[in-house]
Amino acid sequence: MAAKLARTAKTAKTAKPAPKSRRAPAGRSPGKTKAAAPRLAPPADERLTPEQRALIAAIRSGPRGKDTEMRGPFAVFLHAPRYGQLAQQLGGHCRLETSVPPRLSEFAILVTARLWRAQYEWHVHAPTARRAGVTAQTIRDLRAGRKPSAAPKDERAVYDFIHELYRNKRVSDRTYGRMHALLGDAGMVELTGILGYYALVSMSLDVFRMPLPEGVASPFAEPRRS
Numbered sequence: 001m002a003a004k005l006a007r008t009a010k011t012a013k014t015a016k017p018a019p020k021s022r023r024a025p026a027g028r029s030p031g032k033t034k035a036a037a038p039r040l041a042p043p044a045d046e047r048l049t050p051e052q053r054a055l056i057a058a059i060r061s062g063p064r065g066k067d068t069e070m071r072g073p074f075a076v077f078l079h080a081p082r083y084g085q086l087a088q089q090l091g092g093h094c095r096l097e098t099s100v101p102p103r104l105s106e107f108a109i110l111v112t113a114r115l116w117r118a119q120y121e122w123h124v125h126a127p128t129a130r131r132a133g134v135t136a137q138t139i140r141d142l143r144a145g146r147k148p149s150a151a152p153k154d155e156r157a158v159y160d161f162i163h164e165l166y167r168n169k170r171v172s173d174r175t176y177g178r179m180h181a182l183l184g185d186a187g188m189v190e191l192t193g194i195l196g197y198y199a200l201v202s203m204s205l206d207v208f209r210m211p212l213p214e215g216v217a218s219p220f221a222e223p224r225r226s
Helices: 002-014 050-061 072-077 081-096 102-116 119-132 136-143 153-168 173-207
Strands: none
Touching (some): 072 119, 102 119, 153 173
């Protein structure tokens, strides 16, 4: 019995401790790299020019509302306020004032955000799309890069239209016809404008590495840095 106890004690001394679990830092998913630093710093309030102040006032007095924060694309526009005035006017119209039903408009914005992996754009528009009637399952599918096969027929038509346009830089008569049957001439012009504006937004966010709010996890993995 004594010999057995001695062997047990020796084994306990030589056994390797179990490896400690490694937790990802708060706000980040395991395996994701730290977000790169933004390339544009937000202008300090006390250093805003009259043109920048006018741009902020125009954004907050428009259809987006007085509580709009100067984040994401608006933080980019502040660095070129004359350009920003024109861009934000187009954006306000494309997002809120077209004849395209809000559900389809927000769906199209999410498809565009996923194609560009525009983190901030997805962060803002995923909850907006949900409120407009896009299902949670469809949003999960889009985020994962899957075609939303259970989505309504009109959303699938929008998805096919956008992906064909990005893939071929053209759309076939069949694809165009499916969308035209839903939206008509004016709606087709406006949908194309929505896609163009949110490509502009996506490029602005990606080029200038505009950050998400503090503590918000990135919806997409960032590509490897060159």
